[in-house]
Amino acid sequence: MAIAILIAALAGATVALFFQPRWWFPDAISAHAKAYDAHFLFTLCVIGAIFVFAQGLLTWVILRYRDRGQAPSAHEGNNTLELVWTSATAVVFLGLAFAGQGIWAGIHLDAPAANALRVEVLAKQFAWSYRYPGPDGAFGRVDTRQIDDASGNPFGIDAKDPAGRDDITGAILRVPAGRQVELLLKSRDVIHNFFVRELRLKQDVVPGITIPLRFTADTPGSYEVPCSELCGLGHHQMRSSLVVMAPADFDAWLQEAQQKAAQP
Amino acid sequence: MTVFSTCHKVIGKQYIALSLFSVFIGIFLSLVMRYHLVHPDTKVKLFQLLWPDGAPGGQMTPELYLSLMTMHGTIMVFFVLTTTPQSGFGNYFLPLQIGAPDMAFPVLNMLSFWTTALSLLTLLAAFFVEGGAPLSGWTAYPPLSGLGKITGPGQGLGQDLWILSIALFCVASLMAAINFIVTIIELRAPGMGYFDMPLTCWGWFVTALISLFAFAVLLPGGVLLLLDRLAGTSFFIPGGLIVNDQVQTRSGGSPLLFQHLFWFFGHPEVYIAILPGMGLISTVLSVFSGKRVFGYKAMAIAMLAIGGLGFVVWGHHMFISGMSPYSSIAFSVLTLAVGVPSAVKTFNWLATLWGGRLRFTAAMHYALGFVSLFITGGITGLVLGQPGLDVYFHDTYFVVAHFHLIMGVAAVFAIFAGLHYWFPIMYGRFLNEQLGKLHFFLTFAGVYALFVPLHFAGFVGNPRRYPDFKEYEFLKSVMPLHIGVTHAAYFLAAVQLLFLFNYLWSKRRGALAPANPWGAATREWRND
Numbered sequence: 001m002a003i004a005i006l007i008a009a010l011a012g013a014t015v016a017l018f019f020q021p022r023w024w025f026p027d028a029i030s031a032h033a034k035a036y037d038a039h040f041l042f043t044l045c046v047i048g049a050i051f052v053f054a055q056g057l058l059t060w061v062i063l064r065y066r067d068r069g070q071a072p073s074a075h076e077g078n079n080t081l082e083l084v085w086t087s088a089t090a091v092v093f094l095g096l097a098f099a100g101q102g103i104w105a106g107i108h109l110d111a112p113a114a115n116a117l118r119v120e121v122l123a124k125q126f127a128w129s130y131r132y133p134g135p136d137g138a139f140g141r142v143d144t145r146q147i148d149d150a151s152g153n154p155f156g157i158d159a160k161d162p163a164g165r166d167d168i169t170g171a172i173l174r175v176p177a178g179r180q181v182e183l184l185l186k187s188r189d190v191i192h193n194f195f196v197r198e199l200r201l202k203q204d205v206v207p208g209i210t211i212p213l214r215f216t217a218d219t220p221g222s223y224e225v226p227c228s229e230l231c232g233l234g235h236h237q238m239r240s241s242l243v244v245m246a247p248a249d250f251d252a253w254l255q256e257a258q259q260k261a262a263q264p
Numbered sequence: 265m266t267v268f269s270t271c272h273k274v275i276g277k278q279y280i281a282l283s284l285f286s287v288f289i290g291i292f293l294s295l296v297m298r299y300h301l302v303h304p305d306t307k308v309k310l311f312q313l314l315w316p317d318g319a320p321g322g323q324m325t326p327e328l329y330l331s332l333m334t335m336h337g338t339i340m341v342f343f344v345l346t347t348t349p350q351s352g353f354g355n356y357f358l359p360l361q362i363g364a365p366d367m368a369f370p371v372l373n374m375l376s377f378w379t380t381a382l383s384l385l386t387l388l389a390a391f392f393v394e395g396g397a398p399l400s401g402w403t404a405y406p407p408l409s410g411l412g413k414i415t416g417p418g419q420g421l422g423q424d425l426w427i428l429s430i431a432l433f434c435v436a437s438l439m440a441a442i443n444f445i446v447t448i449i450e451l452r453a454p455g456m457g458y459f460d461m462p463l464t465c466w467g468w469f470v471t472a473l474i475s476l477f478a479f480a481v482l483l484p485g486g487v488l489l490l491l492d493r494l495a496g497t498s499f500f501i502p503g504g505l506i507v508n509d510q511v512q513t514r515s516g517g518s519p520l521l522f523q524h525l526f527w528f529f530g531h532p533e534v535y536i537a538i539l540p541g542m543g544l545i546s547t548v549l550s551v552f553s554g555k556r557v558f559g560y561k562a563m564a565i566a567m568l569a570i571g572g573l574g575f576v577v578w579g580h581h582m583f584i585s586g587m588s589p590y591s592s593i594a595f596s597v598l599t600l601a602v603g604v605p606s607a608v609k610t611f612n613w614l615a616t617l618w619g620g621r622l623r624f625t626a627a628m629h630y631a632l633g634f635v636s637l638f639i640t641g642g643i644t645g646l647v648l649g650q651p652g653l654d655v656y657f658h659d660t661y662f663v664v665a666h667f668h669l670i671m672g673v674a675a676v677f678a679i680f681a682g683l684h685y686w687f688p689i690m691y692g693r694f695l696n697e698q699l700g701k702l703h704f705f706l707t708f709a710g711v712y713a714l715f716v717p718l719h720f721a722g723f724v725g726n727p728r729r730y731p732d733f734k735e736y737e738f739l740k741s742v743m744p745l746h747i748g749v750t751h752a753a754y755f756l757a758a759v760q761l762l763f764l765f766n767y768l769w770s771k772r773r774g775a776l777a778p779a780n781p782w783g784a785a786t787r788e789w790r791n792d
Contacts, residue, residue: 003629006705007636010712014640023720023745025656026738040653047643054610054639061617062632065553066624072554073619081615082562082608089607096646097600101593103652108589125415125508144504144511189507190408190415191519193584193659197725197738202655206519206586207407208502224736228659228727230401232408232416233327236730 004062011055015048029198029219029244035103036200043096050092107201112214113180119173120184122155123192123205126234128225129154132168135258140164147188168257174243176250177220185211193229196242204229217244268378270370275377276356277690279347280683282381284767286343289388291757293336298750300324302743304732318396327417329731330399334418335391337402338426341533342433343384345675349540350475351376351440353682354468356690358444360788361462363453368446372439379436387429390422398423401729403530406500406522407507410492414508427490434483437475444472453787459564462786463557466564467543470571471536477575478532485525492517523585527578534671535574539567541678542609545631548681549613551784552628553620559612566605566612573602583651584658592651599649606642610635625782626700630681633708634674640712641669644719659729662722665715673711680704680763687770688777689788695770703762710756717745717752 028034120131120139127149133139140163147156157164175181185194187207194213195202198221203213227238245253266274296311307322318328355373359366367373390397395417400409404426413420448469452461461469488499496514500522503515550557557563579587579595613635622628644666647653657663680703687695721742726733733739733746780789 001624002705003624003632003708006708007632010709010716011636011640014712014716017716017720023742024723026725036652036656040647040656043647043650043653047646051639051643054614054643055636057614058632058635058639061614062622065617065620065622067621070621072621074555075558075619076556077559077562078615081611082559085611086604086608090601090604093600093603093607093646094597097597097650100596100650100652104589104592104596104650104655107652107655108592124506144506147506149509189505191405195725195727197656200656202584202658204585207505208517208519209586211586224738226725226727226736230330230399230405230408230729233325233330233399235330236326236727236732237735239735 001066004059007055008059026197029217030215032106033200039100039103112182116180116182118182123187124189125232126238128240130170130173131155134166134168136163136166138163140167166261168261172241172243174245174253175217176247177218177244180214180216183213185213190231191229192227192231195226195228196223198223202228220244220246268374270374272355272359272367275373276352278377279352283344283348283352286339290336290339293332295753295757297332298753300329302747302750304734326731327399331397331418334399334401335397338387341402345537348679349675350471354444357788358465358468361465361786362456363787364447364451367443368451369443372443376436376440379432383429383432383436386425386432390425393421395420395422398426403526406489406519410489410500411507412493427486431483431486434479437479441472441475444468459561463546463563464543466567467540470567471539474532474536474571478529481525482529520585520587523582527581531578532574535570537671537675541675544678544682545634548627548631548685549616551782552623552625553617555616555620558615563609563612566608569605570602577602580649583654596649596651603645626697627681627684629701629704630677634677637669637674637677641666641674657722659727660722661718661726661728664728665718669715688781691771692777693770693774694777695774696766699762699766706759710752710759714749714752714756717749721745
């Protein structure tokens, strides 16, 4: 008896929590993030309905069949029922699996835009660095022996490669609004993770391989980038920022940075 | 000779005792972590006493927090959730339920237990070596776990001991799995077919099969990792690494290979923890409804389906790992498919209750609580199983909430149900029913209060495995939620002392139980 009331109360409280506005996703800043939110809401409605139905049924069965001296029924199986609920759940669950493929394809399977801005991302214990190719559009060669964090060369850009002389490096990821960005994620020691909540994107950064990650941010602003794969004792402080700028502001910044990079 | 006993009943009790010891260490570690998360700058004398290097002056270091987290996860997964439902209950009750005189290989059985005990000691030893326990989590991903001290304190000898402990645990579990499988195949009473076995036996059978294939992959995974650390190989270490400003000379390995090996074990491990409980819950619901299990055959087949499909879904732990995005699609479909037999089990449990006459014993309370928690914890799998949605929730507190409910708490509720149900056989006495129900109500409410809000930290994007949340602006809003959760954790831990008291007191002083007090139909109640 009491247990039925408790199950109903806890299930009700769980549902009620979804109506508080305080702890929820941050505002979406890309078309992908908006599609994500729409599909999440759809999934939430489906699982919410299953949750309420299942906990409700459990509560009802407990109340209805509590010991009132009745004789228990003798039924011990029904193949039609088994078939019905197996196929019904299969349709719902697999339907969700297929419905969700769209947003996944949008992240990883769609072809990159021709004018995408390419930025190399380098993770190490416990900092992020970003590299832009400069006016020549090509990243300079790297040489691990030339890596020097103190003098601002965390990538180890080879001083002898002309393509590298105009490369721009920095600790903040600046991108223009409205233009696709293709990140090339690399790590130099252990596994890290690049996560931007407002973009609804998260990708491990794995040493030994380069992983592309594409997005188009629409809303200018500054967004925190928390490392989201355990990388050691400084993991919780491995913080960076994504700054989405109006295209004109971005161009101005890029020009200034290029001039700085061009000075010997 | 009761210490090195070959009797299955003694060994079963030994496994349960080992779990009971482990679970309180695990709970204690979680309390220390929860305290630190909401009081990151408070110096605590006790921490300094326990970990002089990890908490100088009582101020906990990030590496200490991470090592406590690693040990909490490892202890709970291996020495509690893998140990009691299968090796504890299984050893004690499988031979009784199928009419066997003992397990097929009693000496091997004894060896399994003592290897498990050695494994636990090896793990706990990591606390006391230089650098302390490892900080790479229970998943121990290389290169963080593969390069030694250079990647952080605790990554030296502590990590070696951790791997050694896991390897020993694998050996013990493989021996136990073989023993269970042979016992079920060879020692069933004359005339007892597979589909005449109680569902508990099906749970232990499928779990043993899973263990055989899963631990057989984790073991070499661990050995290869140890070779990378100690013998200079590079199975998991790629070339060109610069760690802590030192150039590494290894090349050619793949960090993702380890993740595949680990999760090939790691996902089936979830079912190792929950399947024996599923079998038991079916029995308890049936006995206290006064009805036979609804859809017995469907239930047994669902277990086989879960066990089989469970081996082809490991990639859902790796959606964001950098593996091929195409394989994510396959893993996603298979993952949601494994939800189907789980849902089928839930329907059959409800149908078992339907039309019954429910007797609300303490064991029945836990069984009903299990069903509720199984729904609440399982349903979020439909979110995490979609790679498109996982890209936000992966490695956030949403995942922490999900697996604690479904793998941790649900399995523990099955353990509580089993102890209340079988205590009369194990000790000839009842666990106190009133105290048991009180413990149930407080624990059940506490569990919801603790883990449901944690999902919402996940909605905010709160990453897990952070020793504090001070660095980020967006995490400031989550602090009130974490404070509430921490209080729920204190409450929940305190309530567990009721159970400990009930267990220890009832063993000696509990009400004497008559033969077959619950009116059950299975064999273990006959040959008392």
